[in-house]
Amino acid sequence: MFGRFFSKLKSKKSNDFAAEKWVGWNVCGYTRVVGVTSYRTHAERTALQCKKDVVLTLRRDPTNAHDSNAIEVLHGRNLVGYIARETALALNEKFEADMPIRALFKDGYVGESGAISIDILPQMPSAPERKANGWQK
Numbered sequence: 001m002f003g004r005f006f007s008k009l010k011s012k013k014s015n016d017f018a019a020e021k022w023v024g025w026n027v028c029g030y031t032r033v034v035g036v037t038s039y040r041t042h043a044e045r046t047a048l049q050c051k052k053d054v055v056l057t058l059r060r061d062p063t064n065a066h067d068s069n070a071i072e073v074l075h076g077r078n079l080v081g082y083i084a085r086e087t088a089l090a091l092n093e094k095f096e097a098d099m100p101i102r103a104l105f106k107d108g109y110v111g112e113s114g115a116i117s118i119d120i121l122p123q124m125p126s127a128p129e130r131k132a133n134g135w136q137k
Contacts, residue, residue, distance in 0.1 A: 028122065031122060
């Protein structure tokens with residue numbers, strides 16, 4: 001419980017980085033949010049109402065019952081899905097757990113059949129910031 005509380009404090013503080021200090025992940029480029037049908041109401045709202053380059057929160061979820069490397073995608077306080085398992089694993093293998101991460105909303109779609117897709121560009125601090133803060137393994 002306290003670990004999650006303190007990680008929220010760290011990630012809130014980390015969002016103080018200037019825009020130019022954030023870069024796209026070197027483990028992936030644009031990626032689609034997975035699991036959106038489990039969070040249909042919030043995912044649909046995000047897909048339809050978000051504007052390009054709105055900052056979304058990415059939060060590690062080491063207590064996730066299905067995947068200890070899970071990374072949640074949140075719009076405001078609402079969970080809309082997760083980063084793909086392989087991408088989350090690669091990130092967690094290369095970088096320290098306390099490194100701040102975020103994403104830029106790039107595109108969203110809700111089809112007539114109810115299909116939802118949300119594309120994001122995950123970001124992390126620049127290499128000099130990662131090295132200065134000890135986040136690079």
